Amino acid sequence: MTREPTTAPTVVAFPDRLAAAVERARSQLVVGLDPRVDLLPVELRGEAAAGGAAAAAAVERFCRGIVDAVGPYVVAVKPQAAYFEALGADGWAALDAVCTYARESGLLVIVDAKRGDIGSTARAYASAFLEPRGARPPLADALTASPLLGRDSVEPFLAACRRHGAGLFLLVHTSNAGAADVQEVTLSDGRPLWRHVADLVAEWGEDLVGECGLSSVGAVVGATYPRVVGDARRAMPQAVILLPGVGAQGASPADVARAFTSGPASALVTVSRSVIYAYRDRDDDWRAAAGAEAARLAAATRAASGW
Amino acid sequence: MTREPTTAPTVVAFPDRLAAAVERARSQLVVGLDPRVDLLPVELRGEAAAGGAAAAAAVERFCRGIVDAVGPYVVAVKPQAAYFEALGADGWAALDAVCTYARESGLLVIVDAKRGDIGSTARAYASAFLEPRGARPPLADALTASPLLGRDSVEPFLAACRRHGAGLFLLVHTSNAGAADVQEVTLSDGRPLWRHVADLVAEWGEDLVGECGLSSVGAVVGATYPRVVGDARRAMPQAVILLPGVGAQGASPADVARAFTSGPASALVTVSRSVIYAYRDRDDDWRAAAGAEAARLAAATRAASGW
Numbered sequence: 365m366t367r368e369p370t371t372a373p374t375v376v377a378f379p380d381r382l383a384a385a386v387e388r389a390r391s392q393l394v395v396g397l398d399p400r401v402d403l404l405p406v407e408l409r410g411e412a413a414a415g416g417a418a419a420a421a422a423v424e425r426f427c428r429g430i431v432d433a434v435g436p437y438v439v440a441v442k443p444q445a446a447y448f449e450a451l452g453a454d455g456w457a458a459l460d461a462v463c464t465y466a467r468e469s470g471l472l473v474i475v476d477a478k479r480g481d482i483g484s485t486a487r488a489y490a491s492a493f494l495e496p497r498g499a500r501p502p503l504a505d506a507l508t509a510s511p512l513l514g515r516d517s518v519e520p521f522l523a524a525c526r527r528h529g530a531g532l533f534l535l536v537h538t539s540n541a542g543a544a545d546v547q548e549v550t551l552s553d554g555r556p557l558w559r560h561v562a563d564l565v566a567e568w569g570e571d572l573v574g575e576c577g578l579s580s581v582g583a584v585v586g587a588t589y590p591r592v593v594g595d596a597r598r599a600m601p602q603a604v605i606l607l608p609g610v611g612a613q614g615a616s617p618a619d620v621a622r623a624f625t626s627g628p629a630s631a632l633v634t635v636s637r638s639v640i641y642a643y644r645d646r647d648d649d650w651r652a653a654a655g656a657e658a659a660r661l662a663a664a665t666r667a668a669s670g671w
Numbered sequence: 672m673t674r675e676p677t678t679a680p681t682v683v684a685f686p687d688r689l690a691a692a693v694e695r696a697r698s699q700l701v702v703g704l705d706p707r708v709d710l711l712p713v714e715l716r717g718e719a720a721a722g723g724a725a726a727a728a729a730v731e732r733f734c735r736g737i738v739d740a741v742g743p744y745v746v747a748v749k750p751q752a753a754y755f756e757a758l759g760a761d762g763w764a765a766l767d768a769v770c771t772y773a774r775e776s777g778l779l780v781i782v783d784a785k786r787g788d789i790g791s792t793a794r795a796y797a798s799a800f801l802e803p804r805g806a807r808p809p810l811a812d813a814l815t816a817s818p819l820l821g822r823d824s825v826e827p828f829l830a831a832c833r834r835h836g837a838g839l840f841l842l843v844h845t846s847n848a849g850a851a852d853v854q855e856v857t858l859s860d861g862r863p864l865w866r867h868v869a870d871l872v873a874e875w876g877e878d879l880v881g882e883c884g885l886s887s888v889g890a891v892v893g894a895t896y897p898r899v900v901g902d903a904r905r906a907m908p909q910a911v912i913l914l915p916g917v918g919a920q921g922a923s924p925a926d927v928a929r930a931f932t933s934g935p936a937s938a939l940v941t942v943s944r945s946v947i948y949a950y951r952d953r954d955d956d957w958r959a960a961a962g963a964e965a966a967r968l969a970a971a972t973r974a975a976s977g978w
């Protein structure tokens with residue numbers, strides 16, 4: 365009689381979960397949840413003005429409403445940790461509730477927190493965001509992180525990719541003007557710093573490639589730098605590229621077409637303000653406005669990607 | 672009859688508050704609060720094992736005990752956000768409580784969170800950590816942050832320095848081995864990347880110099896790279912240098928003597944694990960062990976600094 369070895373429950377790599385979700389949703393769009401209290405719809409702003417727990421409750425209701433409205437058109441939501449932290453412990457509870465709600469709605473959750481620290485501390489961040497919490501699932505499916513502290517600082521996140529099917533998006537070239545100050549300095553071999561970082565991202569993700577051919581280690585590349593997007597794609601052929609900068613920051617889906625040459629799930633367009641606050645430019649309910657803008661951007665992205 | 676213009680309450684610049692505190696405490700030591708649940712003293716570990724709110728309560732009791740024990744020997748404490756975030760909303764509430772307790776004990780609070788994001792998001796982080804929260808004071812006196820996203824990403828923190836007397840410590844050269852992967856790449860002018868970042872830090876802090884001659888914009892430089900410490904001092908003569916890496920990471924106070932050439936408050940030695948878990952190597956109460964180790968390191972630092 366032979367005994368089967370005890371096997372861990374099957375872990376599906378993040379890029380494979382993502383590729384299936386992209387296929388299912390017919391969308392490569394991610395909506396960023398950046399809940400600024402002063403930009404909430406009037407019906408929630410009054411509640412939020414009381415501050416403290418009331419503000420966090422208003423933010424949570426707003427984010428749930430956005431999840432409902434954009435859910436049919438997106439593959440994931442991307443809560444921005446900063447806006448929740450600005451509301452203290454109540455804000456963190458709201459972040460937790462919103463992540464749970466989005467996942468229960470069938471969406472992937474990418475928490476945008478841009479964490480990065482030495483290994484012992486990075487382990488705590490991995491535990492906060494990417495590891496099961498007792499009987500509860502991880503807060504997020506994937507996390508944005510900084511590569512500035514190097515390989516050992518990223519290792520705990522890679523371990524979470526390996527063990528728990530988590531995903532990681534490392535900052536390669538951000539969407540803001542200040543990106544030039546550090547990320548574009550010229551190295552001794554003539555390349556800008558971000559190209560060196562792109563090579564590290566490709567290397568760190570090499571042994572975390574899923575069945576779909578994409579890696580659990582992705583990259584953040586600002587859509588506001590279209591030439592960088594193409595170069596980044598070539599430097600990191602197996603990385604899922606997360607593309608902020610479309611919408612309020614000025615880029616269009618056409619600017620990022622080159623990111624999709626590794627397949628429909630090889631890039632994600634992430635839009636925040638221009639979707640969640642779309643109601644400010646229209647005479648429409650805030651949920652309806654967000655849904656309409658998400659639908660429009662999902663279609664434009666699909667078209668630009670040649671899917 | 673002349674009317675006095677309405678003036679804002681006087682804001683004392685962070686470096687001036689720091690210099691006064693260093694003088695008063697006769698210490699340039701900062702103790703890092705990195706509360707790992709599995710390393711808590713036995714009397715707290717049982718409570719913590721229940722997880723959730725009980726774990727956060729145990730962490731809070733531990734940190735309060737450490738604040739009491741090391742208070743007479745340090746100028747500040749440095750809570751590491753990651754360990755609190757790993758406990759969710761309850762952990763964030765514990766972080767808030769510990770920061771409040773430390774400040775009420777007369778210590779400065781430097782939250783180690785290494786935040787960095789584009790301007791609109793950085794404003795939320797500045798609000799979370801460095802700005803008054805309604806009637807409550809800011810969570811922290813100072814914050815560690817990443818320079819990777821450039822000037823516009825740092826601007827909201829600089830505004831908090833200007834308006835609220837906050838302090839900022841930007842990552843210039845971290846203490847870990849992986850620091851070499853990105854921070855030490857060679858630029859076209861032959862310098863390592865971190866030297867370029869040091870120049871940016873000096874420039875960004877130029878118009879935020881206090882009466883003591885030091886700037887509100889400081890730098891993190893790992894004590895584990897003693898040659899870097901000396902070069903960093905020369906590149907940023909007005910920056911307060913926060914020096915991690917002494918103790919568990921292997922450096923000694925003597926390794927950082929060169930950081931203090933701009934005055935007794937121009938550098939801070941920050942020690943975490945080797946102080947807060949000192950009880951693990953001694954047959955002593957955890958508070959007494961932490962206090963004794965802090966006293967020893969404060970004296971060694973004072974001697975190394977030539978004060």
